[in-house]
Amino acid sequence: MNRPHLILTDVHRHYGDGAKTVRVLEAANLTVASGELVALVAPSGAGKSTLLHLSGLLESPQSGEVEITGIKTSQLGDRGRTQLRRSTVGYVYQFHHLLPEFTALENVSMPQLIAGKSPEQAKGRSMELLDLLGIGQRASHRPAELSGGEQQRVAIARAAANHPKIILADEPTGNLDPETSDIVFAALAALIKDEGAAALIATHNHDLARRADRIVTLKGGLVIPHSL
Template structure:
């Protein structure tokens, strides 16, 4: 039986701009299994970020169901959605969003401490993740002391801190040079597969997208398979 980490069925989402309804997502159906990486490639304004927000329970769709790690979010209240997101979803953005006053270690520890993990256990997990990212010697450095690629690797480690079943990444290599982009993506992909998570990665970089297991795009608000 396939271990689905993300399932979207009949998802619709729209915004109201004055009296005009803007349909962003239209009858979206998408399934991503454990260990699978899906690249989302679409023009700016097509709804990529909206889709990621819906997948990550940051926005509630107007219609349809979002199922994460075998839990349907359709009938959950806001608190339950927050808990489901905290326990099962990791986010990576184009801008790393690391907390500048904390070290790399501490940035990775914080989501664990919020989840109730013991401080010593959280510290060990942070160091293990930084080792995996090739940054263990940079654990006591603050974000401003790290290069762009190092900052993004710390952001990946932070997203993996609570061992989520689903990783959502919005242009995670968008600010990096081509060589660094490839390194960062490979580390992200390896982390997703090593933890049997699922990954949905929005990117404009076709070379990066081709490294995913499959590629989808948004056409008329619907998710459809595509090739590059």
Template sequence: MNDIVDPVVRLTDVTRSFEQGGVKIDVLRGVNLEVRPGEIVALLGPSGSGKSTMLQAIGLLEGGFGGKIEIAGIDASKLGKDQRAAVRRDHIGFVYQFHHLLPDFNAIENVVLPQLITGKPRTECDARATELLTALGLGARLEHRPSKLSGGEQQRVAVARALANRPHMVLADEPTGNLDEATADKVFAQFLALVRGEGSAALVATHNERLAAAMDRVVRLHDGVLT
């Protein structure tokens, strides 16, 4: 991972509005945030508060945002579609509430694929995938397809996939929201340990105060601004 001294993510007066039934809805109303290298930040807010929209902004997943978004020192607001895709590939990992694994590929292949896109040799990709999955307790499940894995195991594969390319920033949107409480606690503890061990920063959207308390810092999205 390249050394970054400045914030991994810096949002300056970020806005996002939608029109619904001819009415303008302001979801983000001037969001400002800095996340430092290695810092794990909880993004709290009730359902519908705009947490997912904010993660989409940081992940450069769609346009229509106002303000300035900087990723690893790069001003993303000045980038074209292909350049933004390159920033996502090189700097950002994603974990969603639902794992979105490819059903026809086994665990190790799901973690290998995003690495192959960057042009890394297959042997290096296999070794990295094995390392991550083993660290998450899946060393005996490498050849299993998602349908043969439990919900918690599937989500751990998704965590490994997000970290496969050694991202500077991991964006997690309710990463354990689809799991029962006991499984969620276990998977989230493993997620935190692995992210810290990798030295990545993370922004984790959640409505769970107990999970948020395990992170380095908590920010709250309320009425379109962070508090």
């Protein structure tokens, strides 16, 4: 097994107090290794988004440990968590959230420029990713000039722009037709393998989930293996 980039150990997360407490995760455990794509399939309200937010350091557990690239995040303050998230986690949402006034190339370059790369470095990395995802010829087009599948592939390239060790995706093909979903998922899977990232992808699409390295679900606050 490759080196684990993401480890959740006995993670607990609940919301509210007293009788109104909603317990979402109870002693949840999960490990995702470099180059591994794990599909998260669970009913709405089971806690998929919570698990993704904890894995991406957007939320903190009440107890338990979230370890990213060997770093135990319970020992970090807010600034340390933010810095670690920015340097190691890429997030792909159901909606692409591209900046409409910028081209595909510029959208992918943006996070790299913010991270301190030169314009030349950012452009080179952006073209590399867009070519890998099969849309290099669309680099100069703005989002409104791209199809839904092309826009989502630009969003995937943007998430991978700074070489994240972990890629998290929340229904990345949820707004696409079946044929386009298949193309986008294949591109995402190829990128994950090529980059050696650890990926956790929440999806309702069982056909796509079967193409992951393994499938997990949430039941009773636990992360458990799942077969479709």
